[in-house]
Amino acid sequence: MSDRLLADWRQHALTLETEVNKVVVGQHNPVRLITIAIFARGHVLLEGDVGVGKTTLLRAFTRGIGGGYQRIEGTIDLMPNDLVYHTYLGEDGKPHVSAGPLLMSGENLSVFFFNEINRARPQVHSLLLRVMAERTLSAFNKEHTFPHMIVFADRNQVEKEETFEIPSAARDRFMMEIPIVVPNDDDIMSGLMFDTRFHNVDALIDTVKPDVLKFDELNAFSGVIQKSVEASKTLEKYALNLWKATRKPTDFGVKVTNVDMNRLVLAGASPRGMSMMLRAARVNAWLNERTAITPEDIHAVFHETVAHRLVFSPVYEMRRTEIAREMLSNIINAVAAP
Amino acid sequence: MTQLIKLYLLAIVLSVSIPAHALEYETLPDIKEGVVSIQLQEPERTVGYTVGDILTRHITLNIKKPYLLIDESLPIIGYERRYKGQLIGIDLSNIKHIKKESDNSVEHDLTLSYQVFTNNVVAKNGALPAEYLRIINTKTKEIVRYRIPSWDFAISPLSIFGAVKVESDMTGYRGPLLLDNSDEKQRLKILLSILGLSLLGLLYMLGKHTWLPKMGGPFAKTYRLIRKSPNTPQGLQDAVSSMHTSLNKTAGFSLFNGNLNQLFEQKPAFKQIESEINQFFGLSRQVFFEPNAKHTVGDTPIQWLAQFCRRCRDCERGLITDKQKVNKA
Numbered sequence: 001m002s003d004r005l006l007a008d009w010r011q012h013a014l015t016l017e018t019e020v021n022k023v024v025v026g027q028h029n030p031v032r033l034i035t036i037a038i039f040a041r042g043h044v045l046l047e048g049d050v051g052v053g054k055t056t057l058l059r060a061f062t063r064g065i066g067g068g069y070q071r072i073e074g075t076i077d078l079m080p081n082d083l084v085y086h087t088y089l090g091e092d093g094k095p096h097v098s099a100g101p102l103l104m105s106g107e108n109l110s111v112f113f114f115n116e117i118n119r120a121r122p123q124v125h126s127l128l129l130r131v132m133a134e135r136t137l138s139a140f141n142k143e144h145t146f147p148h149m150i151v152f153a154d155r156n157q158v159e160k161e162e163t164f165e166i167p168s169a170a171r172d173r174f175m176m177e178i179p180i181v182v183p184n185d186d187d188i189m190s191g192l193m194f195d196t197r198f199h200n201v202d203a204l205i206d207t208v209k210p211d212v213l214k215f216d217e218l219n220a221f222s223g224v225i226q227k228s229v230e231a232s233k234t235l236e237k238y239a240l241n242l243w244k245a246t247r248k249p250t251d252f253g254v255k256v257t258n259v260d261m262n263r264l265v266l267a268g269a270s271p272r273g274m275s276m277m278l279r280a281a282r283v284n285a286w287l288n289e290r291t292a293i294t295p296e297d298i299h300a301v302f303h304e305t306v307a308h309r310l311v312f313s314p315v316y317e318m319r320r321t322e323i324a325r326e327m328l329s330n331i332i333n334a335v336a337a338p
Numbered sequence: 339m340t341q342l343i344k345l346y347l348l349a350i351v352l353s354v355s356i357p358a359h360a361l362e363y364e365t366l367p368d369i370k371e372g373v374v375s376i377q378l379q380e381p382e383r384t385v386g387y388t389v390g391d392i393l394t395r396h397i398t399l400n401i402k403k404p405y406l407l408i409d410e411s412l413p414i415i416g417y418e419r420r421y422k423g424q425l426i427g428i429d430l431s432n433i434k435h436i437k438k439e440s441d442n443s444v445e446h447d448l449t450l451s452y453q454v455f456t457n458n459v460v461a462k463n464g465a466l467p468a469e470y471l472r473i474i475n476t477k478t479k480e481i482v483r484y485r486i487p488s489w490d491f492a493i494s495p496l497s498i499f500g501a502v503k504v505e506s507d508m509t510g511y512r513g514p515l516l517l518d519n520s521d522e523k524q525r526l527k528i529l530l531s532i533l534g535l536s537l538l539g540l541l542y543m544l545g546k547h548t549w550l551p552k553m554g555g556p557f558a559k560t561y562r563l564i565r566k567s568p569n570t571p572q573g574l575q576d577a578v579s580s581m582h583t584s585l586n587k588t589a590g591f592s593l594f595n596g597n598l599n600q601l602f603e604q605k606p607a608f609k610q611i612e613s614e615i616n617q618f619f620g621l622s623r624q625v626f627f628e629p630n631a632k633h634t635v636g637d638t639p640i641q642w643l644a645q646f647c648r649r650c651r652d653c654e655r656g657l658i659t660d661k662q663k664v665n666k667a
Contacts, residue, residue, distance in 0.1 A: 234626040292628035296596050333591035338579050338626050 002228060006286060009221055013039065013287060016064040016212045023204050024057045025191065026183025033178050033304055034061055035287070038213075040279040041222045042175020043132050043151040045117075045166075045308060047321075050156070052180050056201055058113050058152050063208045067148055067215035068105025071113040074120035076162050080127040084139045102137060102146070109149045110215040117153040118163045125170050128153075132173050148215050168267070168311045175276045176301070177308035222283075229282040230292040238295055238337035243274050245331040246306060252334045256326045259316065264323070267311035277305040295337045303328050363470040366483040374473070374484050375400045380466075385492045387464070389457040392431060395466060397448040397486060404476040407446055409435075411472035419467045427456025428464060457496060464493040542655070556584035557651035564644045577643050578625050581618060584647075588654065595619045607653040614646050 013035055020031050037044045038061070046054050055071070062069035072083060083102045090096040102112065114120075114128060131137055132151050137144045153174070155166065171177070183189060192198055197207075231239075245252040247268030250261050269277070278293070280301040285293045307324040316323055379396035387393060401407055415433060419426045432451040437444060452466050468488040474481050560580045567573040585593045588608075589601045595616070602609040621633040621643075635642040 230628075232627045232629075290628060291630050294623055294627045295594050299594065299596055332594075333597075336582065336586050336592045337594075338575075338582060338622075 002224065005221075005224060006228060010287060010289070012213055015209070016061070019064055019208045019212060020057065020060045023060050023208055024053050026185055026188040027053065027057065027180065030057065030178050030180055032287075033176060033301070036280050036283045036301060037176050037178075038065060038150060038218065039222055039225060039283045039286070040175060040276070041150070041219060042276055042280065043153070043173060045171065045174040045177040046152060046154040046180055047177055048154070048180030049182070052182055054152075054154050054180050055113065055115070056204065057180070058111055059201075059205045060208045062111040063205055063210050065110055065213040065215045065218070066211040067110025068108045069111045069113070070101040070104055070109060071115060072101045074114060074116040074118065074124070076119060076121065078120045078124050080123050083124065083127060084137065102131065103139065103144055107145060107147060108215075109146045112146075112149055112151045114151060114153040116156050118155040118166055120164065122164055122167075125164070125166060129170050129173050147219060168309070171308045172270050172273060174308065175280060176304040178304050225286050226279060226282055228291070229285045231278065231282075232292060234338045235293050235295070235298075238335065239274065239278060239298060241335045241337075242298065242302070242331060243269055245335055246310060246328075249327060249331060252331065254327060254330045254334050256323055256330065259323060263313050264316055264327070265310065266313055269306045269309050273306060273309040277301060280305050299332055302332060363472075363483050366472065366481060369405065369473055369482040369484045373402050373405050376486070378487075378489075380489050381491070384490070385461075386494055387454055387491060388494045388496055389454055391454050392451050393454070393466060393491070394449060394451045395489060397446075397450065399446040399448065399471075399484075399486075400443050401446070401473060402443045405473050405482075406444065406476050408472040408474055408481070411470070412448070413450065413469050421465075421467075425456075426465070426467065428452050428454055428466065454493060456493060458493065459495050459499060461492050461494050463490060465490045555651065555654040556587040557647055557654045560584040561644065561647045561651050564640065564647050567640055567643075569638075569640050574639055574643075575625055577640060578618075578622050581643060581647060581650075582622065584650065585615075588650075605653070607656065608650070611646075611649050611653060614649060618643075618646055 017031055017035050020034075021028060024031065034044060034057070048054055059069060072078070082100060084100045085097050085103070086100055087095055087097050102109070117125070117128075127137075128151065131146065131149075135146045135149055137146070151174075156163070183192075197204055241252070245254060245268075247265065249255075249265060255261055256264065277298065281293045281297040284297040284300045285291075288297070290297070303325060307321075307328055310320075310324055310327070312320055312323065377398040379398075381393045381395065399407070412435060413430050413433065415430050417430065419428060419430075429452065430450060431453040432449075434447075434449040436447040438447070439445075450466075450469075454464065456464070466489040469486040471484045471486065472481055473484055560583070563580050564577045567577040582593070585601075588605065590604070591597070591600070593601055598612070598615060602612070608615065617634050620631070621635050621639055624631045624633045633639070635646075
């Protein structure tokens with residue numbers, strides 16, 4: 001029964017990927033990673049320039065998995081209560097209060113997209129991180145729950161003015177940080193310019209088959225995946241070595257170009273981060289019809305689940321993206337399995 | 339008349355010249371047996387010498403004390419030798435004398451070189467002459483003689499007059515007639531060299547040891563290890579693990595199914611066995627990570643591993659070449 005369930009859901013997951021890939025072209029890897037995050041029930045930080053299709057990507061996924069989709073823009077004057085409610089004067093001349101983006105979809109909220117999260121103040125981060133961790137919110141003398149919610153946040157890495165960098169503790173709450181880049185393929189780039197179906201995003205999103213997944217069953221099914229996909233002793237040892245290497249890369253002979261490795265890492269991956277990595281790796285194994293995790297499953301999610309958790313010396317923070325990528329690649333090259 | 343006979347006799351006596359030293363030796367007694375031991379190294383052949391040739395004999399004399407060789411009695415270079423009053427035409431042309439003294443005896447190394455100064459129209463006998471040495475007993479002051487034996491050989495003519503049928507000329511003075519086999523010898527040497535190189539090449543291909551260049555690579559060692567691996571689950575795990583170690587060492591990084599292309603870029607020879615490498619990773623997956631997974635290496639994975647390791651070793655030694663590279667060349 002469980003095998004059939006796993007196979008059926010895998011088919012649904014692959015259908016969802018196909019549907020999304022139809023409207024967001026040239027982003028197969030981010031689409032696969034977001035699929036993994038959805039089934040691993042992890043929040044995602046999207047990294048990418050403006051206008052590369054992050055919002056379209058999330059709206060397409062939301063249509064595919066069903067449930068509510070809410071979005072908020074990060075600004076310097078955004079306050080935590082703006083996420084919960086907003087006030088206005090009604091036609092009757094009296095003040096009214098209506099639910100903010102977090103409460104608007106109630107328990108059916110499945111995707112909450114926080115655009116340019118690093119433009120919002122730390123107070124807002126604080127509220128959001130609590131919601132992400134506990135999936136509950138106290139407001140209007142009531143405890144609101146968001147059991148099916150996944151938060152997608154986007155941060156602008158280019159502009160630094162009027163931004164508040166997300167602290168490492170906050171970054172650690174996200175399961176993945178996924179880079180969204182402009183595709184390299186000339187045909188795809190040309191299509192994005194000239195194909196008129198990409199010009200109207202709403203119409204484009206409407207072409208995605210709705211409710212391919214049932215958002216309110218994802219939590220339960222996620223547990224099934226985690227239980228059914230096994231990890232051998234060899235893999236446990238391999239993952240442990242990877243973790244150790246993120247903490248003390250010099251112990252494994254890992255080097256990064258033009259970087260003093262003895263000063264680079266202030267903190268490696270956290271236990272929460274490594275457990276999230278294994279959750280994601282299990283989902284990847286399931287998507288690839290495997291009953292146990294292999295090193296390739298870890299590699300498929302290693303950069304995206306670990307890079308944003310590393311804490312570097314301030315002198316290297318400006319180059320963190322390239323340093324983290326090179327360091328993690330070298331860790332994979334240095335740690336053997338078995 | 340009597341006077342004439344006396345003069346005639348005197349003339350005969352004077353014409354038969356007897357060497358003075360010969361006369362001198364004749365009066366000396368022979369040395370006692372056992373005092374002198376001799377070792378002779380004569381020229382290699384006894385025939386085929388002709389006028390101008392130099393024959394060398396090496397003589398080692400060991401003379402026990404208190405007897406001592408009188409150096410002045412050694413043969414003199416250029417002294418004419420006679421036999422029965424006739425010049426024999428063989429003169430000493432060089433002499434080397436090395437003396438080594440020990441507590442009980444003295445060893446004399448004599449190298450005597452004689453040159454042939456005679457010839458004939460047919461082969462004739464010749465001999466390196468016997469040499470008499472004077473030896474003194476240092477205690478009794480008695481002088482005795484010791485004879486180095488002569489050595490016979492044949493002196494060949496410079497040219498033969500008239501037609502000669504070699505087959506019927508069975509004279510013992512002529513050495514065996516040898517066919518010219520220098521071509522065959524050269525051919526034999528070349529063939530032996532080719533055989534030697536081929537054997538070396540075969541050894542290089544099949545050898546298990548590490549005494550030739552590129553033979554001490556990771557796969558050579560792993561191949562020996564896998565061949566000894568027991569056919570048990572633990573043996574299989576150890577063998578697969580060793581293969582992983584060798585692949586990682588060869589690649590210079592941890593090799594996985596996902597980064598095989600990096601290996602092929604660095605070591606194009608391994609591209610030729612890509613399918614086997616993929617099979618190996620399938621086996622590794624089943625052994626280490628996913629027991630339910632199926633591999634495609636058959637029922638005897640240890641044997642397959644040994645074969646696979648040997649193929650990797652061949653790549654390592656450059657025995658399996660990159661076809662594209664060869665085509666370009």
